[in-house]
Amino acid sequence: MGQSMSSGAAASRLNGKLFQWQIQDGSQWLDVAHDDIIEAQYTLPMVEGIRLHTARHGTIYLDFDKMEIVGSNLKLKRLTFPPTQEMDEYSWYFLDDHSWREYGVQGTGSKTTLITSPDIEFQFRTAPQNVFNFNIGSSKYTIDFQAMVQTNVQTGMKRKVRRRSRFTSENQNPNSISGAVGNQTVSNPVTPCTWQFKGDRGCWMDYRRLGEGGTVCSINSQDIEQSYQQNPQGSLQFTAGHFQYRLDLSAMTQINLVTHTRRAVRRLQTPSLQGAHGSTGGNGLWQFLDEEGLWQEYSQPGILKSVSSQDIETIYQMNPQGSMRFSAGWFSYSLDFSAMTQTNLTTRKVRQVRRL
Structure with missing residues (x-):
């Protein structure tokens, strides 16, 4: 992605903003207004992308992994204006069974990788086309930056890898998330x-x-x-x-x-959250119907742990008629808020979903 800066992005930098999302409309890069919504979702490693409604282009889907707008000639980029040259602006995650784990952060079984996000970020910025080799104990691993895959050299085990920003906004109330959905400005306060x-x-x-x-x-x-x-x-x-x-x-x-x-x-959130279309009611607890006809809560142990009820609720509040994508294991899923269904994008298996 290019790093050319529009006058709007330059203004964002002068105002102390640390990032700016842009969409190319023809030959012109345009700032996305109130892009805190996009940035907040981009920081979550389990979220593959976000669907937005725009006045000019209708509904568009932003794919965070590919950094592109799916099914469109429009182009997408994210500009950053870090206050320093530190290498820890981004976090690096690997898919550990069903959960995304940050490198260097203590996880299940009290295991901590010796390789940290800043280590990987330095290698990525130095040579983004290369493969990064590292050891953990007696095991050797590689990270293919282009494929975004980690491989255990001895066993051949492969895991997905993702690079996501650390969400910061100097101009934002820390207890709210604001963004533009279509031609509407949405305010989604973080409730107790x-x-x-x-x-x-x-x-x-x-x-x-x-x-x-x-x-x-x-x-x-x-x-x-x-x-x-x-x-x-x-x-x-x-x-x-x-x-x-x-x-x-x-x-x-x-x-x-x-x-x-x-x-x-x-x-758990308090009842009656206020969303983009007014009060939606309910506690924002999301469940899907499993093989045995039982309702299972997202992020329960042993269930689809790469996305939680809160993750789903955040995106639902932005657009109750929209949809979201997420991953669990090696599968990708689409959750349709309007139809209240979850679809495995590989097997096409459809499950009922409900919000309590």
Whole structure:
């Protein structure tokens, strides 16, 4: 992609904005107004793209992996205006079974790769056409930057790789996401959220601090939500009683660092979210109908873990009549909000979807 800057992009830079999405209309690059929506979704490694409604070109689909507008002669690019020359503007992820994991971030089984996002980003900027070789213990791996695939040299195991930006906006309220859908400006405030863990009897229990009642620990939902907004792929540690725990925001699990007991964690929004078309009702809990006729929540352990109810709800609030794509394992899926169906784009298997 070229890095030529339009007068609008130059203005964005002068105003302290760190990014600008543009679409080429003929020979002219035009700024996408209120592109915080696009940027916020681009930071999520499980989101393959976003569908937007425009006044001039109708509905268009932005493919983040290919950085193109599918089925159109229009071109897409993302300009950046970093305040420094640091190499950690982007995060690098690999698909670990059903979850996207950032390189260098502690994941399942307390394993941490020695290769970090800045390491890979440096190699990518130095030689984006090459293959990057690295070792983890006695295992040798390669990352093919053009194919965006990681390969275990000994076993031949291949995993998808993605490069995504770290979302920052100097001109944006940290508790809101604004964007343009068609010729409408959408405001999608981040509503208060309740964080819960699954107790011994299968009951969901709120995280509460001393004086708030219930199970007492060193953090509450507000603390967790603040960390989640800063980095949805990160983690945080806390204490409860005599034990220490780690909450993995990407895997949505809580781990006792002494006994290694693992519990499921979930994030619930308050009812009656306000979307682009007014109140949509419901809690924003998304489920699909499995093979046995049971409703399964997205991101539940063992289910499609590359996308969560919150991820789906965020895009749904932008356009309740639109659709989104996501990946799980080696498959890609399309979720149609209007038809309330999920389609496997390889097998064409269609499942019912519902929002509670």
